[in-house]
Amino acid sequence: MTSTAARATGWREVLGGGRFPRFALLCLGIWLNAADALMTSTIMPSVARDIGGYAYFGWAIAGFMLGSIIAGTSAGQFSLRFGVRRAMVIAALAYSAGCVISAASPEIASFLVGRLLQGVGAGWIVGLCYVAVGTMFPEHMLARVLAAVSGVWGVATLLSPLIGGIFAEAGLWRWSFWLFAFQGIAFAIAAIWLLDRGGAALLRDPLPLRQLAVLTLGILCIAAAGLVPDAARAALLGLAGMAMLVFFVRLDGRSPVPLLPRQTGNLSSVPAAAYMMIFMLSAGTISFGVYGSAIMQALHGSSPLVAGYVIGIEAFTWTVASLFVAGLRSEWHSFYIRLGTSLIVVGVSGLAFAMPRGSLAEVIACAVLLGGGFGFCFAFMTRRLLASVPTEERAVASSAVPTMQLVGGAAGSAGAGAIANFLGFGHGIDAATAASGSFWLFACFVPVAAIGWFAAWRLARL
Known part of the structure; x- marks a missing residue:
């Protein structure tokens, strides 16, 4: 009815x-x-x-x-x-x-x-x-x-x-x-x-302040790595930040008010693979949103308006791709999880070459690959995640999806800023700096996206 x-x-x-x-x-x-x-x-x-x-x-x-x-x-x-x-x-x-x-x-x-x-x-x-x-x-x-x-x-x-x-x-x-x-x-x-x-109303649960404090410190450590003058201290801060993020997952598993499902700490579980996929792919692609507009304006002569719309193509194609696959039967889900994450890795790799020496059309093609890849895989990943957790944890599992996107994006933004500063972007972004540094700015995130790809392929098999 x-x-x-x-x-x-x-x-x-x-x-x-x-x-x-x-x-x-x-x-x-x-x-x-x-x-x-x-x-x-x-x-x-x-x-x-x-x-x-x-x-x-x-x-x-x-x-x-x-x-x-x-x-x-x-x-x-x-x-x-x-x-x-x-x-x-x-x-x-x-x-x-x-x-x-x-x-x-x-x-x-x-x-x-x-x-x-x-x-x-x-x-x-x-x-x-x-x-x-x-x-x-x-x-x-x-x-x-x-x-x-x-x-x-x-x-x-x-x-x-x-x-x-x-x-x-x-x-x-x-x-x-x-x-x-x-x-x-x-x-x-x-x-x-x-x-x-x-x-x-009477509040029954406390706020997860300990997890939030650890998470905040981890992201701040990664961001601060780009502001110290020597490589040794920068590496130490970056490693400390990553350690804090790992500790956040362990701490959350013991908290009375968890932000993630209890199984997330078990590396062989569906939630662990799903959240690893979300975190790594969000972190691995955010540098395009952070620095893409500035590089296109400096190196390709794009206006702020054009550069903004090129960045927006990723979100637009995400929507189009998700609508395209929305009605597919469950036997196709694993295929599109694998296909989507593969397109994302190709898109990040392509940006490493398209940004410094390619045309604006090539940058747009990479943005389409990123958005299309997310659109193909994201809804199916979420469905598989929710189906794997007990009914009483589904609210936590679903709310943790956008939270983990934000955590990955925040960590990736902080990491991109640290890498960009070592490449000379912190002194200004002109054509010479963009040409010499943009390859490494995106190439450094290919391994990050690749870890997300590996997690997605594990998820598709579970």
């Missing part, structure tokens, strides 16, 4: 009954997070030219992701403590404050503080939006509502490079953050007006 009702549900019913304003509010909340990464990648070369901070390119992305990780793990309890409406307002104001700090920054340190605060606010907003979806809409409407929310990410892929590119080309990169600060304030006002007050 429920499935029949779900199939019969139309948009008029979903948006009727006074639900449209709240539906629009949730879409705006998702937009604030979804549009941030591509917009920031597009304007970062302009930011660095204006206030310095070429050495901190990776920190700008890693800081946002780290804030999102911290907020994402606490969003559910945040809503219980304050109620959804009050929590939404606090989150939106935190996000807007971060945007204002970045927009007004006279130097890179305050800019990075703003980015961290933006990540915290955006992470809370997204988590709270998904909490609100389940409470504001009947079950038979959820399929359409969640599909629309997912569509916001696709819209962000098209519009956020345009926003960043227009402001960057006009020399007004600060106004991109002012624009999002105004949107965050509008979101807070609308939340006060549209959402029910709700009440606080």
Whole structure:
């Protein structure tokens, strides 16, 4: 009966009954997070030219992701403590404050503080939006509502490079953050007006503070490796950071409030293979998002707008590829897990050659391989992961998928920044630096992506 009702549900019913304003509010909340990464990648070369901070390119992305990780793990309890409406307002104001700090920054340190605060606010907003979806809409409407929310990410892929590119080309990169600060304030006002007050609830579980502290220290160690003057200390910091990430997994397995399924510490298990795949492939490909726009502008003569859209092709082809394989029967899942991860490794390898000496068309082809590879394999990997864990752990297992993406992206961003600084990018990114260093910037991540490929092939056999 429920499935029949779900199939019969139309948009008029979903948006009727006074639900449209709240539906629009949730879409705006998702937009604030979804549009941030591509917009920031597009304007970062302009930011660095204006206030310095070429050495901190990776920190700008890693800081946002780290804030999102911290907020994402606490969003559910945040809503219980304050109620959804009050929590939404606090989150939106935190996000807007971060945007204002970045927009007004006279130097890179305050800019990075703003980015961290933006990540915290955006992470809370997204988590709270998904909490609100389940409470504001009947079950038979959820399929359409969640599909629309997912569509916001696709819209962000098209519009956020345009926003960043227009402001960057006009020399007004600060106004991109002012624009999002105004949107965050509008979101807070609308939340006060549209959402029910709700009440606080008794919290049963503590926040996973120990895991978050270890995770944060690990990522900071990796990021700091690019700022020390000698190779020995840099290597020591990098190894310490990786050790902290391994310790995070072990610590999480013993925690009363785990962020990962209990089986993750067993290297022969499906969760271990799945999360290793997610972490390594996210870390192995993030350098394209962090440095791709700057290299294309310096070496290929691309405008900020064009460079932003080339970066956005990865996300666009991810969406297209995932739709292409969405209806395939289960016997095809292992094949596409293997095919998708193979395309990703080829794409990362291709960037090592296309960036320094190829044409822009070759860079675009590599971006298509990256996005298409993720689109082919990611949903099937998630299904196999969820099928392997006990029913009582499925909520933890599913929420850990985006968390592990963020952890991998944050660690990869920090690592990319460290490598880029050793290649001379920390002193500025011009044509000569981009030509001499971009091969190694991407080649160093081929082994990382290859480990993700190996984990995926193990997953396909389990």
